[in-house]
Each structure stands twice: as C-alpha cells, then as structure tokens.
Amino acid sequence: MRHVFSRQIRFADIDQLGHVNNVRFFDYLEDARLAMLYLDPIRAGGQPHRGLVVARHEIDYRRALTFRPEPVRVETWVTAITPVRFTLAYEIRDEDVVFVEAMSVMVAYDAAAGTPRRLTGDERAYLEKFTA
Numbered sequence: 001m002r003h004v005f006s007r008q009i010r011f012a013d014i015d016q017l018g019h020v021n022n023v024r025f026f027d028y029l030e031d032a033r034l035a036m037l038y039l040d041p042i043r044a045g046g047q048p049h050r051g052l053v054v055a056r057h058e059i060d061y062r063r064a065l066t067f068r069p070e071p072v073r074v075e076t077w078v079t080a081i082t083p084v085r086f087t088l089a090y091e092i093r094d095e096d097v098v099f100v101e102a103m104s105v106m107v108a109y110d111a112a113a114g115t116p117r118r119l120t121g122d123e124r125a126y127l128e129k130f131t132a
Helices: 024-043 121-128
Strands: 003-007 052-061 072-081 085-093 098-110
Touching: 003 024, 024 052, 024 072, 024 085, 024 098, 072 121
Parallel strands: none
Antiparallel strands: 003 072, 052 098, 072 085, 085 098
16 A cells, blocks of 8 residues: 655746756655654544654656646655664656655654664554555
8 A cells, every 4th residue: 555645836846947856856755754654643543653764865856847736646655664664665646657766764763862763563563554
C-alpha cells in the first residue's frame, strides 16, 4: 500500500525557467512524510511518530513540472525496515507522468540521549502497512 498525499503547486515553487525548482521538491517530500507519519495517525485517533530524523535523501528528476491548477500526488511507501531505521521511497506524479523518484533513510532518534533508538512495535506495525 502506498501513502498518497496531494500537493498543490504554489507560484513560489516556480523558478526563472518556469518549472518547479529542484530544491522545492524536498518540501513536497517533507509535506508527504509529515502527513504519513504525523498527521494521518493523529486523524485516525492514534499517536504521531515522533523522534525520527532524516539520515539521507536521494532524488532523481525525471520530467520538468510546471505551474498548473491540478495538484500532484506524492506517493510514499516503505522499502526496508531495520531495528533503528527505515527507508521511504517516493514518486511525485500525476496520472500519466512521474516527475521525481526519491528515497529517504529515516532513523529513530532519542533527542534527550542524543542517540539512535530502536523502533517501537507500534511504529514497525504502522510502517509495515506501507511496505512494498
């Protein structure tokens, strides 16, 4: 199952060449991650996933995305889970075109101790719903 987040393109996202600036795509990924891991669990009556940090991002730009009235979809799924980290894969797309393929490595983190921590059973169960 993929998590699907609808993202409206803002005029501020457009660069001088008339397409979404490459750095803005990271905002799209962040918004989708926030919805998947924080907002959606709250909306479902559960607990948000806290104490996660990004360890790595990778992004491949496939097609230029220009300003338009229709939002794009950010589809997110989990490709790997280990005791302390997991990997998210993304596509920023519409019905016909994939504009971006990306991935993020997320690490469970204990901010008070300043060290990585193990994912909880509830966190793993939630993430497993989105495994490929």
